[in-house]
Amino acid sequence: MRFRIPPHHREMVTIVRKSAYEATDETTVAKDVTCMIQPLTSGIPQREATQLRSNVAVQQTEAIALLSKPNPDIAKGDFLVRSDSSEFRVVDVLQVKGSFVQRLYLRGQGVL
DSSP states (O other): OOOOOOGGGOEEEEEEEEOSSOTTOEEEEEEEEEEEEEEOOTTSOOOEEEEEETTEEEEEEEEEEEESSOOTTOOTTOEEEOTTSOEEEEEEEEEOTTSSOEEEEEEEEEEO
8 A cells, every 4th residue: 555645745765774894884774765854843842052062063854754665674773865865864664553654753963
């Protein structure tokens, strides 16, 4: 079963798992995953914070990815890589109750 995502919200991403031993090693968990990425909405604590760490401005963003087709291989700690090479860490993986929709909670950090 698939979750139908409107064409203008559809995005193809790759899910990778980075090695805990070698910083340069990463394994592709899922390729060409169709999803819709949204910022967190009301009802869920929204967080887009900018902090100063060692005199460097760091921005943290949280979002949700709804997958068109569930993938049981995706786990917490994996990284979602977009087509523009930006990355989000998968913080949590949930199944929407009563449906086939898989939801990924994402967190991204970047230097401003």
